[in-house]
Amino acid sequence: MITMEDIIREGNPTLREVAKEVAVPLSDEDIKLGEEMMEFLHNSQDPIKAEELGLRGGVGLAAPQLDISKRIIAVHVPSGDLENPEPTLSAVMYNPKILSHSVQDACLAEGEGCLSVDREVPGYVVRHNKITLSYVDADGVKQKIRLKNYEAIVVQHEIDHLNGVMFYDHINSENPYALKDGVLVIE
Ligand SMILES: O=C(O)C[C@@H](Cc1ccccc1)[C@H](O)SCc1ccccc1
Numbered sequence: 055m056i057t058m059e060d061i062i063r064e065g066n067p068t069l070r071e072v073a074k075e076v077a078v079p080l081s082d083e084d085i086k087l088g089e090e091m092m093e094f095l096h097n098s099q100d101p102i103k104a105e106e107l108g109l110r111g112g113v114g115l116a117a118p119q120l121d122i123s124k125r126i127i128a129v130h131v132p133s134g135d136l137e138n139p140e141p142t143l144s145a146v147m148y149n150p151k152i153l154s155h156s157v158q159d160a161c162l163a164e165g166e167g168c169l170s171v172d173r174e175v176p177g178y179v180v181r182h183n184k185i186t187l188s189y190v191d192a193d194g195v196k197q198k199i200r201l202k203n204y205e206a207i208v209v210q211h212e213i214d215h216l217n218g219v220m221f222y223d224h225i226n227s228e229n230p231y232a233l234k235d236g237v238l239v240i241e
């Protein structure tokens with residue numbers, strides 16, 4: 055079971071590598087890894103288990119954060135609506151690829167954090183507001199989906215990890231809260 059000890063922190067060179075595509079059909083090893091990554095996200099969002107296991111809450115995780123330089127991410131975005139517990143996005147994605155994106159950019163009002171970064175780095179992380187994404191799912195089936203707003207931001211944060219990019223690479227060092235016109239700030 056994955057815990058915080060398995061997650062490498064900034065300074066580890068693996069976080070700056072471009073991860074390799076995984077073979078399709080998926081190996082049992084890669085399928086098992088995806089399952090463990092998803093299990094971590096579920097545990098990290100369960101107050102009892104997170105407390106028990108000392109987990110930081112996460113809505114996404116990328117294999118390079120486990121010192122495994124493979125193009126695998128897991129995302130599990132809860133709906134946040136107690137009436138409707140269905141997550142708005144929950145998937146293990148193999149070889150995810152952004153096929154196209156909106157001209158409109160977006161950022162989270164509260165900025166971003168990272169399970170591999172044990173410090174606050176304030177500032178707007180400007181990303182695409184909408185993306186069209188292809189990936190191979192856990193059943194080995196090629197998927198093509200469109201995401202927007204928060205779900206699109208989470209997936210872009212994780213795909214950045216596959217390309218050796220950290221969220222603070224996007225922050226304007228002169229003025230962390232500088233925003234071009236038209237950037238959607240997501241509360
Ligand atoms: O380090 C990671 O990749 C997981 C991040 C992903 C992420 C951070 C900020 C914005 C989008 C995605 C963790 O989920 S950071 C902790 C967190 C937990 C719940 C909600 C937002 C951020």
Ligand code: NI
Pocket residue numbers: 167168169170211215
């Ligand atoms: Ni991260």
